[in-house]
Amino acid sequence: MKEKLIEWIRSDHYRMAALEAASRLQLKDWCLAAGFVRNLAWDRLHGYVQPTPLSDIDLVYFDRAYASAERDEALEARLHTMSSHPWSVKNQARMHTRNGDPPYSSTAQAMSHWVEVETAVGVTFDREADELKLVAPFGVRPLFEKTITMNAKRRKPKEFAARIRDKGWQRTWPQLTVIYDS
Secondary structure: OHHHHHHHHHOOHHHHHHHHHHHOOOOOOEEEEOHHHHHHHHHHHOOOOOOOOOOOEEEEEOOHHHOOHHHHHHHHHHHHHHOOOOEEEEEOOOHHHHHOOOOOOOHHHHHOOOOEOOOOOEEEEEOOOOEEEEEOOOOOHHHHOOEEEEOOOOOOHHHHHHHHHHHOHHHHOOOOEEEOOO
16 A cells, blocks of 8 residues: 555656655655645545646645744745745744653654544655655554544544535545544
8 A cells, every 4th residue: 555655646747746845845754645645645546637736835844943834934935936836844842842742752643643543644855765654653554444533533523514614624535434433
């Protein structure tokens, strides 16, 4: 499944251009995550020929030394000079305060606290090695099972249900099944 997902990403020119731009920032412990990977997998599994448009591209990284919102804004501005992608940059070193969690130790550990299991999949790109690597604290199997699974670490059913409703995932990908207890 990991190889298939990497193959899908590599064959998507839009996503590879975004990975190329993001890699130029030379950030520590980074990936493009959430809908960037999730939507592609769901599109392919639903047999869609045209990819579902992304409302944003989530670049997440972990760097305790530079954990200000202003730095994220500066990185977004820099990315906008490189590409027209709809960037959203967030240093996961400070996201624990927003979520009421103990401090995170890495991007993957922060992602393991996201609301849905399937959203917690990202990909990073090593330009020199021309290598894509997945960051998936829950693995990639849930993406291939066509589920939307509430993260047991979050246990906020109202927030989970609201996200499903507001994002319209089941309208866009009707084969998805919602799982409240993982």
